[in-house]
Every structure is written in structure tokens, then in C-alpha cells.
Amino acid sequence: xxxxxxxxxxxxxxxxxxxxxxxxxxxxxxxxxxxxxxxxxxxxxxxxxxxxxxxxxxxxxxxxxxxxxxxxxxxxxxxxxxxxxxxxxxxxxxxxxxxxxxxxxxxxxxxxxxxxxxxxxxxxxxxxxxxxxxxxxxxxxxxxxxxxxxxxxxxxxxxxxxxxxxxxxxxxxxxxxxxxxxxxxxxxxxxxxxxxxxxxxxxxxxxxxxxxxxxxxxxx
Amino acid sequence: xxxxxxxxxxxxxxxxxxxxxxxxxxxxxxxxxxxxxxxxxxxxxxxxxxxxxxxxxxxxxxxxxxxxxxxxxxxxxxxxxxxxxxxxxxxxxxxxxxxxxxxxxxxxxxxxxxxxxxxxxxxxxxxxxxxxxxxxxxxxxxxxxxxxxxxxxxxxxxxxxxxxxxxxxxxxxxxxxxxxxxxxxxxxxxxxxxxxxxxxxxxxxxxxxxxxxxxxxxxxxxxxxxxxxxxxxxxxxxxx
Amino acid sequence: xxxxxxxxxxxxxxxxxxxxxxxxxxxxxxxxxxxxxxxxxxxxxxxxxxxxxxxxxxxxxxxxxxxxxxxxxxxxxxxxxxxxxxxxxxxxxxxxxxxxxxxxxxxxxxxxxxxxxxxxxxxxxxxxxxxxxxxxxxxxxxxxxxxxxxxxxxxxxxxxxxxxxxxxxxxxxxxxxxxxxxxxxxxxxxxxxxxxxxxxxxxxxxxxxxxxxxxxxxxxxxxxxxxxxxxxxxxxxxxxxxxxxxxxxxxxxxxxxxxxxxxxxxxxxxxxxxxxxxxxxxxxxxxxxxxxxxxxxxxxxxxxxxxxxxxxxx
Numbered sequence: 001x002x003x004x005x006x007x008x009x010x011x012x013x014x015x016x017x018x019x020x021x022x023x024x025x026x027x028x029x030x031x032x033x034x035x036x037x038x039x040x041x042x043x044x045x046x047x048x049x050x051x052x053x054x055x056x057x058x059x060x061x062x063x064x065x066x067x068x069x070x071x072x073x074x075x076x077x078x079x080x081x082x083x084x085x086x087x088x089x090x091x092x093x094x095x096x097x098x099x100x101x102x103x104x105x106x107x108x109x110x111x112x113x114x115x116x117x118x119x120x121x122x123x124x125x126x127x128x129x130x131x132x133x134x135x136x137x138x139x140x141x142x143x144x145x146x147x148x149x150x151x152x153x154x155x156x157x158x159x160x161x162x163x164x165x166x167x168x169x170x171x172x173x174x175x176x177x178x179x180x181x182x183x184x185x186x187x188x189x190x191x192x193x194x195x196x197x198x199x200x201x202x203x204x205x206x207x208x209x210x211x212x213x214x215x216x217x218x219x220x
Numbered sequence: 221x222x223x224x225x226x227x228x229x230x231x232x233x234x235x236x237x238x239x240x241x242x243x244x245x246x247x248x249x250x251x252x253x254x255x256x257x258x259x260x261x262x263x264x265x266x267x268x269x270x271x272x273x274x275x276x277x278x279x280x281x282x283x284x285x286x287x288x289x290x291x292x293x294x295x296x297x298x299x300x301x302x303x304x305x306x307x308x309x310x311x312x313x314x315x316x317x318x319x320x321x322x323x324x325x326x327x328x329x330x331x332x333x334x335x336x337x338x339x340x341x342x343x344x345x346x347x348x349x350x351x352x353x354x355x356x357x358x359x360x361x362x363x364x365x366x367x368x369x370x371x372x373x374x375x376x377x378x379x380x381x382x383x384x385x386x387x388x389x390x391x392x393x394x395x396x397x398x399x400x401x402x403x404x405x406x407x408x409x410x411x412x413x414x415x416x417x418x419x420x421x422x423x424x425x426x427x428x429x430x431x432x433x434x435x436x437x438x439x440x441x442x443x444x445x446x447x448x449x450x451x452x453x454x455x456x457x458x459x460x
Numbered sequence: 461x462x463x464x465x466x467x468x469x470x471x472x473x474x475x476x477x478x479x480x481x482x483x484x485x486x487x488x489x490x491x492x493x494x495x496x497x498x499x500x501x502x503x504x505x506x507x508x509x510x511x512x513x514x515x516x517x518x519x520x521x522x523x524x525x526x527x528x529x530x531x532x533x534x535x536x537x538x539x540x541x542x543x544x545x546x547x548x549x550x551x552x553x554x555x556x557x558x559x560x561x562x563x564x565x566x567x568x569x570x571x572x573x574x575x576x577x578x579x580x581x582x583x584x585x586x587x588x589x590x591x592x593x594x595x596x597x598x599x600x601x602x603x604x605x606x607x608x609x610x611x612x613x614x615x616x617x618x619x620x621x622x623x624x625x626x627x628x629x630x631x632x633x634x635x636x637x638x639x640x641x642x643x644x645x646x647x648x649x650x651x652x653x654x655x656x657x658x659x660x661x662x663x664x665x666x667x668x669x670x671x672x673x674x675x676x677x678x679x680x681x682x683x684x685x686x687x688x689x690x691x692x693x694x695x696x697x698x699x700x701x702x703x704x705x706x707x708x709x710x711x712x713x714x715x716x717x718x719x720x721x722x723x724x725x726x727x728x729x730x731x732x733x734x735x736x737x738x739x740x741x742x743x744x745x746x747x748x749x750x751x752x753x754x755x756x757x758x759x760x761x762x763x764x765x766x767x768x769x770x771x772x773x774x
Contacts, residue, residue: 008621012621015621015623018623018626019623022623022625068420068423071375071379071416071419071420071422071423072415072416072419072420073378073379073380073382073383073415073416073419074379075379075382075383075393075396075415076382076396076411076412076413076415076416076419077412077416079396079399079400079408079409079411079412080408080409080412080416082400082405082408083223083405083408083409086690086691086694086696087682087683087687087691087696088696152290155287155290155291156290158291158293159290159291159292159293159294162293162295162296163293163294163295163383165295165681166386166400166683168651168679168682168683168691168696173293173295173296174680174681176293176295176296176299177299177681178659178680178681179299179303180299180302180386180387180538181534181537181538181654181655181656181659181681182537182538182617182618182621182656183303183537183538183618184621185303186621188296188299188300188303189300191296192292192293192296192297192299192300195291195292195293195296196288196291196292196293199290199291200287200288200291203287203291240529240530241530302539306542306546307533307539307542307543307546307548308546308548387539388531388532388533388534388539388543394532397507397532398507398508398532400507400683400684400686400687401506401507401508401532401683401684401686401687402507402508402510402511402684402686403508403684403686403687403690404511404686
């Protein structure tokens with residue numbers, strides 16, 4: 001059952017050397033697609049999350065709907081979009097942003113919820129107006145959970161970007177697809193390992209940023 | 221005719237309910253594979269996670285395994301599996317098991333760690349032996365979190381099984397991949413609906429299982445049982 | 461909840477019964493007399509094969525063949541070959557310019573009823589972005605391209621695992637493409653189908669266009685024609701390397717206008733393309749057609765030489 005083709009080793013370093021431009025381009029596209037998805041998601045998720053947090057009646061519907069929606073497998077989501085938006089970056093981004101929004105909204109709500117009521121009341125008692133309290137008390141204290149959501153959203157998106165290779169995008173996923181079509185292990189390994197490395201690097205970077213942003217918390 | 225009307229017609233067409241390419245067969249392939257892969261992953265991952273959590277060892281390993289597991293692209297794993305094991309069901313199965321193991325391990329670990337140490341002390345004080353404590357005291361308490369992990373893994377498996385159609389397996393993803401190739405928008409849409417529907421059913425079923433596994437006093441409501449049994453940052457993973 | 465043993469047994473039984481019922485549906489027929497050979501065979505090919513006039517649909521219409529089942533794999537690629545080797549399929553769609561057919565000892569069944577037509581390589585482009593100078597250099601390339609060039613390049617990709625862009629660069633250097641141009645000529649997106657020959661051709665076209673100053677980007681392995689052609693119509697891409705007869709039968713929805721004459725086929729093709737702002741340029745002498753292949757064992761066992769042999773009982 002195991003097929004080991006000795007003529008095609010898992011990594012041919014000479015291939016790597018000759019294709020640094022292809023790999024770099026794929027990496028850059030991967031980063032670009034991820035950045036747009038996460039930042040765009042954050043842009044949309046922040047107001048939605050704030051609203052869901054403030055108005056209790058909206059909260060359960062928003063969380064339930066998002067919980068149900070992110071059950072939809074990514075290939076299915078892209079498939080639903082293709083008849084309308086074609087095989088374009090737009091389709092890829094709509095799909096990717098949908099997933100980041102779902103993660104971030106949930107974490108924003110949960111994070112803000114986690115701010116102890118006594119602290120909020122103390123701030124109000126000290127004369128903080130709602131907007132100032134939000135910006136200087138609620139959000140900073142909710143940051144760890146929000147950044148945890150950002151980390152999850154980023155890592156997840158980096159994985160999902162590879163699927164967009166089926167839409168003609170893909171970033172490092174293009175190397176994986178090339179490996180499948182050409183029955184060639186090296187680009188496959190470079191694409192998959194590169195994607196993992198990128199995800200780990202992004203996660204570490206964001207964790208570091210979180211520590212910088214919340215110096216009052218000991219590193220968890 | 222709008223695409224929605226055409227999709228309804230597609231579902232009404234008896235041709236799509238018959239044979240290898242019919243909905244019943246593809247649905248069966250998908251459910252069977254997902255069930256077996258999740259079960260196998262649980263059989264492999266639970267002992268590891270439970271034991272590690274009980275002894276409080278390898279915490280970093282458990283968390284890092286889950287982080288790494290989340291970072292690995294499922295598409296990449298599938299193609300690597302095909303390189304190793306050829307085409308058909310075996311590579312899909314192995315790739316799915318590999319993807320399902322990390323969330324189960326992590327949640328089992330976290331669930332066991334979160335058991336109140338006083339509970340364990342009390343059990344030990346009563347003279348219970350180590351493995352009895354583990355099975356009869358700790359695991360039931362940790363069960364909700366463990367089930368959350370299995371639920372996450374299960375939905376992940378159903379989703380990735382969709383992708384396995386790209387490496388020449390069957391399942392419901394077949395409609396999407398074939399539809400892409402034949403530029404049959406109706407088939408693509410119908411396939412997406414079937415896949416999304418199955419994923420949601422799986423989520424509901426596993427949520428129900430998680431609810432059943434939660435001791436009565438700790439239950440909130442079926443609808444609000446979410447997958448974040450423990451820390452939201454660790455266990456919430458959308459389906460890839 | 462207390463009774464782990466019961467749970468374990470239940471799930472074990474469930475799992476085993478599922479596995480047992482699911483197992484054992486690999487294809488393959490032992491010769492049983494009185495039934496057409498085709499009805500004992502599983503056909504393997506790309507997912508679009510059942511609807512394609514030069515693929516399963518054509519085999520049904522022209523040869524009267526009905527297969528036992530169809531297995532969607534890939535476009536004459538490694539998955540199809542693996543399936544042939546494993547016996548998951550008895551007959552598979554490969555491409556006539558595939559370098560590994562000989563190497564693996566497959567037997568291509570003769571197209572004795574001439575289902576395939578002039579599938580000469582031809583660039584299909586948007587006239588708005590691929591202008592006269594670009595068209596000229598593409599025609600220059602096609603004039604020099606031969607079928608044996610294709611076979612040689614395919615072998616480099618499939619067996620030696622060379623990268624299509626490298627193969628293309630070497631080819632361009634070998635044949636010598638003349639032309640020059642400064643920057644600022646405009647952007648062209650070149651797409652390829654999901655098999656390596658298409659990636660090679662797309663790279664050849666793209667690199668040639670870059671020589672004369674176009675800003676070229678690629679969307680390789682984009683998919684089957686059903687995906688790529690609409691993308692061209694929509695303007696998501698500007699150019700792809702097509703195959704004349706199959707392009708024609710795709711765009712005329714299987715009317716049967718293609719002939720073995722490449723020039724006439726391309727002329728007919730252009731009558732459909734022009735209203736869409738598209739054009740098929742000069743066809744090359746290089747051809748790549750669908751080739752239905754079986755393993756040597758299968759060919760010997762059923763005495764297969766021509767495709768029409770599949771209609772015989774065996």
C-alpha cells in the first residue's frame with residue numbers, strides 16, 4: 001500500500017535553488033491574501049462584535065448564526081460564490097473574510113464579556129463616560145481574548161488560502177497543486193511546510209504583540 | 221430560470237438519486253468515512269490526552285501539537301497522503317485521522333487538567349487507586365471538554381472529507397469538484413448545499429452528544445452549547 | 461455514562477459493520493462471455509469526461525460503448541495512471557503526447573472510427589489585450605512547434621520532474637524567438653489547464669510575450685476548459701493554449717463541426733469566437749489528442765487493438 005518512489009525524493013534542493021522566485025511569489029501572494037482577509041475581517045467584526053456585546057437581545061442570534069455558518073466547509077463556501085463572482089481574488093477573499101469575521105466576532109464578544117463587572121462599575125463611578133470607558137478599560141482588558149481570536153483567525157486563514165488554489169489563487173497552495181498534478185514531491189513539501197512555517201511565524205509574532213500590548217499580564 | 225429554481229430541479233431529478241454518483245451513495249461514502257476517521261482518531265488521541273492530562277505532563281507538547289495541527293493545511297496533508305498511500309480511500313482516511321487527532325488530544329489534556337485537584341485528593345483520600353480515580357472521577361468531570369474536542373474534530377473531518385474529492389476520492393465533495401470541471405453551476409451549488417447541510421447536521425449531532433455528556437447541573441442549553449468547552453483560543457476551530 | 465465497556469463494544473460493532481459494508485468495490489471484470497467488454501470496464505478520466513464529445517459521451521455516441529462505471533480522476537495525470545496500474549479502472553483517458561505511455565507500457569486503443577479530430581495546439585486570446593504584435597510572436601512559436609517537441613517536453617515534466625517554466629525557457633532558447641520591446645506594453649494573464657503540458661505551453665507563450673515587453677502573469681492549473689474558457693470570456697484571463705477541435709466542439713455545444721483539417725477547424729472556431737471579442741490564432745502542427753489506454757495485461761487478456769473492439773462480447 002505504501003508507494004515509495006526512490007526516484008522522487010521528498011525534497012530536491014536543486015529544485016529549491018532554481019525556483020526561489022516562484023516560491024517567493026507564492027509566499028507573497030499567500031501573505032497578501034491572508035492580510036486582506038484578517039484585516040478586512042477585523043474591520044467588519046469590530047462594529048458587529050461591539051453591537052452584539054452592547055445589545056443583549058442581539059447577542060444570542062449573532063453567536064448562534066455565526067456558530068452555524070462556520071460549520072460550512074470552505075470548499076462549499078467558495079463553491080456557493082463561484083457562480084456569482086467567478087474564479088477571482090474576490091471570491092477567495094469573500095470566503096476567507098467570512099471565516100475571520102466569524103472567529104473575531106465571537107472572540108470580541110467573549111473578551112468584552114470577560115471584563116469584571118466591578119471594574120466597569122468602578123470606572124463609571126469615577127465619571128468615565130461610556131466611550132472613554134470602552135477605549136481605556138473594556139478593550140484593553142479584553143485584548144488577550146481578542147488577540148487570541150486574531151491568532152486563531154490568522155492561522156486558520158493561512159491554511160484556508162491553500163484551498164483557493166482551486167480558484168486559481170492559492171499562494172503556497174499553488175505549489176501543493178503543482179505537486180499533485182505533476183506527481184512531484186518537492187513543490188508539494190515546500191508548499192505544505194511553507195504554509196505551516198508561515199502560520200507558526202504569524203502566531204508567534206501575534207503572541208509577542210499581545211504581550212507588548214498587555215504588559216500587566218504575565219505571559220501565559 | 222434562477223439558479224435556485226434549477227437547483228431545486230436538480231434535487232427533484234431521480235437520476236441524481238441513483239447509482240455511484242447518486243446522492244445516497246455519495247452521502248453514505250461521506251458519512252462512513254467521517255465516522256470511521258473520527259472514531260479512529262479518538263481511539264488514538266484520547267488515551268494520550270487523558271493520561272498526559274492526568275499526570276500533568278507534556279502540557280506544552282499537547283498545546284503545541286494542537287497549534288501545529290491547526291497550522292497544517294488540510295489540502296497539503298491530503299496530497300502528501302496520496303504520495304504515500306496511492307489514490308482512493310486509504311490516503312483520505314489517513315489524512316483525516318491525522319487532522320482529527322490534535323484537537324482531541326488537546327481537549328482531553330485540558331479537560332483533565334481542569335479537574336478540581338480537591339476532587340482528586342478526596343478520591344485518593346477515600347483509598348481509590350490511580351486508574352479508578354482517572355476513570356470514575358476525573359473523566360466524567362472532564363467529559364464535556366473532551367466531547368467538545370471530539371465535536372471540533374468531527375466537524376473538521378466532515379469538512380476535509382469534502383476536499384478529498386480533489387484527490388479522486390468520492391463523498392459529497394464530488395459534486396463540487398465535478399461541477400467545477402463540468403462548469404455545471406447547478407451541480408456546484410447543489411453539492412455545496414449538501415455538504416453544508418451534512419456539516420451542520422454533524423455539528424448538531426455532536427453538540428447533542430456533548431450536551432448528553434455534560435453533567436446535568438453544568439448544562440446550559442443545547443443551542444448555546446458551544447465548542448469552547450475550555451479556553452476559546454484553544455478549541456474553537458472552524459471547518460476547513 | 462458509567463459504562464465504558466458497553467460503549468466501546470457498541471462503537472466497535474458499528475464501526476466494523478460499516479467497514480464491512482463499505483469494503484470491496486474495486487472495479488475489474490473477469491471475462492464473462494456474452495457481454496460487451498465495455499460493460500465490464502470502469503472508465504477513468506477527468507470529471508468533465510462524461511459530458512465531453514471527445515470523451516465518454518463521444519464513445520457512447522460514436523462507438524456505442526456503455527461502460528460499467530466512470531471514475532473521476534484527473535486529466536491524463538498521475539491519478540489516472542495510478543488507477544490504471546492498481547486496476548481501479550480498466551481503461552483510462554491519457555493524452556497522445558504523453559511521454560510516459562511508452563515508458564509504462566500502456567496500450568493506446570486505435571481510434572478506428574475517428575472520434576478525435578484536429579486537436580492542434582492553438583492560442584485562444586482576447587483581442588483587446590493580446591494585440592497584433594503579441595499575436596505575431598505567438599504565431600511564430602506555433603509555426604515552429606511539433607508533436608515530437610510536445611512529447612519530449614512532457615517527458616521532461618512527468619518523468620524527470622522538471623519545472624514547466626524551466627522547460628519552456630529551455631525550449632524558447634532552443635528554437636530562438638525573435639522579437640523585442642520595451643516595457644509598458646500592458647498586462648496579459650496566461651492560463652493553463654490542469655495538466656502539465658498545458659502549463660508548459662502557457663509558460664512558453666507567456667515567456668515569449670515577456671520578451672517583447674508585456675507584463676505577464678499566470679494562472680496555471682486553473683481547471684478544465686469548462687472553467688478556463690468562461691474565464692477568458694469574462695476577462696479574468698487573456699490567453700490560454702487551446703486544442704482546435706476540442707475548442708470548437710466545446711463552444712458550439714457538440715454540433716460536430718470539427719474535422720481533421722486544422723485550418724478549417726480554426727476558421728469555424730473563429731466564427732464563434734469573434735462576436736465575443738476573442739480569437740484563435742494560427743494552429744500549430746503539434747497535436748495532442750485524447751488517447752484511451754489500457755494496461756498491456758488488459759489488452760492481451762481481451763485482445764484489444766481498436767476502440768471498437770470494446771463493443772465486442774468477451
